[in-house]
Amino acid sequence: MNVPNTLTIIRVLLIPFFVAFMLCNITAYDNYIALAIFIVASLTDTLDGYLARKNNQVTNFGKFMDPLADKLLVCSALICLLSNGMISTVVVLIIIAREFIISGFRLVAVDNGIVIAASWWGKAKTISQMIMIILLIASFGGIFNVLETAFVYIATVLTVISLVDYIWKNRAVLNEQK
Structure with missing residues (x-):
């Protein structure tokens, strides 16, 4: 190990x-x-x-x-x-749904012998989600409430963009046949 x-x-x-x-x-x-x-x-x-x-x-x-x-x-x-x-239920559902969709997509790709590398959008999504979670847990209040809200929106938007980008760039995976 x-x-x-x-x-x-x-x-x-x-x-x-x-x-x-x-x-x-x-x-x-x-x-x-x-x-x-x-x-x-x-x-x-x-x-x-x-x-x-x-x-x-x-x-x-x-x-x-x-x-x-x-x-x-x-x-x-x-x-x-x-x-x-x-945090809003809608935000949680969007983020978790994206993870399930990408995981399923990766399984199809692997089954077809295709390895899909992480993209810049995926990394930005992860970083924004981590910052959002840190801000929400810290719950400093005051001006940080605006920052928390901004990162909830940023993380949600980047989650959707990374999903669309991932599927679009690798759409051929869905057309592959074993």
């Missing part, structure tokens, strides 16, 4: 702790602890990809688990935020 894959596993293992602090009222500082866990988990995403490419340690496990870990982290956060009344 290499370092990038270990970081991916750590990210997955952090999710239940994040959810517990978001939902269970364990301490007076639950949101701050959840926020710290989410930030650490998000940073492992950046670090594992960087290390895997830098050290030529890209593995099939990493190709499978890294995007799955990201989806689990973001979807868990969105569901917790929804449960706490901090």
Whole structure:
């Protein structure tokens, strides 16, 4: 097990702790602890990809688990935020639907022997979603309410754009026959 894959596993293992602090009222500082866990988990995403490419340690496990870990982290956060009344159901549905659609699309591509690389739009979507989630959990109030709202819209728009871009650029996958 290499370092990038270990970081991916750590990210997955952090999710239940994040959810517990978001939902269970364990301490007076639950949101701050959840926020710290989410930030650490998000940073492992950046670090594992960087290390895997830098050290030529890209593995099939990493190709499978890294995007799955990201989806689990973001979807868990969105569901917790929804449960706490901090985000709109529509936004959560759009983001989670996009993840299911792209995952299904990737399965069809893999079945046809096609590997689809992440796009700039997908990376921008992920970054905007992470920032949105951090701002919503932090819930600083004041001027930050405007920033939170702006990032909810930015993340939602980038989610839709990345979906359309992904499918459009790889539309031939849907025409492939085994």
